[in-house]
Amino acid sequence: xxxxQQVSKTFDHGQTFAVQEVNLEVADGxxxxxxxxxxxxxxxxxxxxxxxxxxxxxIIEVDGRNVMDCPLQKLRRNIGYAFQGVGLFPHxxxxxxxxxxxxxxxxxxxxxxxxxxxxLALVAxxxxxxxxxxxxxxxxxxxRVGVARALAGAPKNLLMDEPFGALDAITRDTLQKEYLKLQxxxxxxxxxxxxxxxxxxxVADRIAVMHAGRIEQVGSKTEILQQPATDFVRHLFAKPxxxxxxxxxxxxx
Amino acid sequence: xxxxxxxxFLASHATELGQKTxxxxxxxxxxTGLAIGLGLPLGVLVAKNSLVRGPVLGIVGVFQTIxxxxxxxxxxxxxxxxxxxxxxxxxxxxxxxxxxxxxTGLAGIDRDIIEAAAGxxxxxxxxxxxxxxxLATPVIIAGIRTAAVIGVGIATLSSFIxxxxxxxxxxxxxxxxxxxxxxxGACSAAILALIIDFLLGLLGRALRKA
Numbered sequence: 001x002x003x004x005q006q007v008s009k010t011f012d013h014g015q016t017f018a019v020q021e022v023n024l025e026v027a028d029g030x031x032x033x034x035x036x037x038x039x040x041x042x043x044x045x046x047x048x049x050x051x052x053x054x055x056x057x058x059i060i061e062v063d064g065r066n067v068m069d070c071p072l073q074k075l076r077r078n079i080g081y082a083f084q085g086v087g088l089f090p091h092x093x094x095x096x097x098x099x100x101x102x103x104x105x106x107x108x109x110x111x112x113x114x115x116x117x118x119x120l121a122l123v124a125x126x127x128x129x130x131x132x133x134x135x136x137x138x139x140x141x142x143x144r145v146g147v148a149r150a151l152a153g154a155p156k157n158l159l160m161d162e163p164f165g166a167l168d169a170i171t172r173d174t175l176q177k178e179y180l181k182l183q184x185x186x187x188x189x190x191x192x193x194x195x196x197x198x199x200x201x202x203v204a205d206r207i208a209v210m211h212a213g214r215i216e217q218v219g220s221k222t223e224i225l226q227q228p229a230t231d232f233v234r235h236l237f238a239k240p241x242x243x244x245x246x247x248x249x250x251x252x253x
Numbered sequence: 254x255x256x257x258x259x260x261x262f263l264a265s266h267a268t269e270l271g272q273k274t275x276x277x278x279x280x281x282x283x284x285t286g287l288a289i290g291l292g293l294p295l296g297v298l299v300a301k302n303s304l305v306r307g308p309v310l311g312i313v314g315v316f317q318t319i320x321x322x323x324x325x326x327x328x329x330x331x332x333x334x335x336x337x338x339x340x341x342x343x344x345x346x347x348x349x350x351x352x353x354x355x356x357t358g359l360a361g362i363d364r365d366i367i368e369a370a371a372g373x374x375x376x377x378x379x380x381x382x383x384x385x386x387x388l389a390t391p392v393i394i395a396g397i398r399t400a401a402v403i404g405v406g407i408a409t410l411s412s413f414i415x416x417x418x419x420x421x422x423x424x425x426x427x428x429x430x431x432x433x434x435x436x437x438g439a440c441s442a443a444i445l446a447l448i449i450d451f452l453l454g455l456l457g458r459a460l461r462k463a
Contacts, residue, residue: 052371076374087369091387100383103375150371 296355354396
């Protein structure tokens with residue numbers, strides 16, 4: 001479980017807030033999507049959980065423990081993290097990339113190899129990828145390896161920051177569907193950041209809409225769609241419909 | 254000079270040439286080694302700590318701007334003549350390319366890679382040893398190559414303060430107005446520089462594959 005209480009972040013000693021008084025609770029096995037336009041503070045919110053960004057105030061708990069009391073390396077080793085940039089290590093093979101966390105923990109080579117194979121199967125990559133280098137993979141394959149690496153340490157919690165953001169629409173769709181399948185199997189506690197409304201509706205159990213550093217509304221998909229709490233939420237979700245209408249009209253001109 | 258005369262000239266200097274080349278290699282090798290030992294940690298420090306970056310790069314940059322003969326002259330009253338002041342001067346010259354390239358190599362690593370390492374729970378030390386230094390290695394090796402090649406050139410001047418090396422031929426040739434001796438020293442140093450550059454290039458390629 002992940003809990004945030006009155007969490008704020010300022011980068012300029014309180015003049016402006018990137019994130020302001022955020023309260024969130026993500027239940028075990030739930031996928032909560034943080035949805036918002038760019039610059040709304042969703043990534044900063046996410047990064048405060050594994051302390052890639054230090055919160056200015058408020059309390060963040062992961063599985064009942066205040067993250068500020070956890071040794072930094074241990075905290076991060078126990079939270080999977082996948083992001084749009086992927087950040088695969090170019091001088092390591094796919095297998096070495098996936099199991100780097102286990103290597104840091106001093107796990108034996110045999111165990112790491114077995115784990116790498118298991119993870120590749122999990123993200124639907126063939127076993128022969130194990131000895132390839134990141135630059136030999138397509139964008140979608142790289143992102144799969146990134147997710148495999150985030151999951152290799154068997155963390156209970158997972159942070160995903162627009163993991164499919166850099167992919168083409170078709171690959172993204174495939175990966176979203178596979179993510180859903182995977183999540184049904186693994187039951188991780190996930191916070192998933194995206195600006196893509198359709199993606200949010202696809203992967204979310206619940207959605208938290210963020211705007212200008214604050215949470216506008218948290219709720220199930222139906223709640224947010226049927227009872228938008230603010231004008232911002234209403235407009236945000238009206239957008240895809242508007243775009244579809246334009247698209248439809250263009251097709252029938 | 255005919256071919257046989259050249260062969261005779263070289264043969265008569267063969268033993269001495271070998272000895273001077275060894276001296277020259279020692280001067281360059283020891284100073285470049287010291288500069289690596291000093292410059293690599295300095296480069297890492299400069300990359301990690303933006304406060305000392307300006308001053309450190311500035312100071313090692315200033316060494317580079319002092320004309321080599323003047324540097325040797327400066328060191329004379331401090332360290333006397335011979336091997337020691339020559340090694341000191343050569344080390345100071347070799348510092349800049351090594352420090353700067355270490356810094357450049359580390360600073361040029363893709364931010365996403367650094368973020369991934371942080372997110373996976375690397376300690377600073379693990380990040381440096383497993384990710385940053387290996388990825389910066391080609392740039393660092395390029396710096397070492399530059400340092401070594403400059404070193405071979407400047408080491409010819411250390412003959413002026415009695416440190417030996419191939420510069421002795423140039424010195425002697427100048428004193429005796431003997432072009433053959435000057436060329437013997439100059440060409441040997443040039444060939445040495447090319448060989449060292451080539452070998453370090455091979456090393457760099459081998460390390461990249463490893």
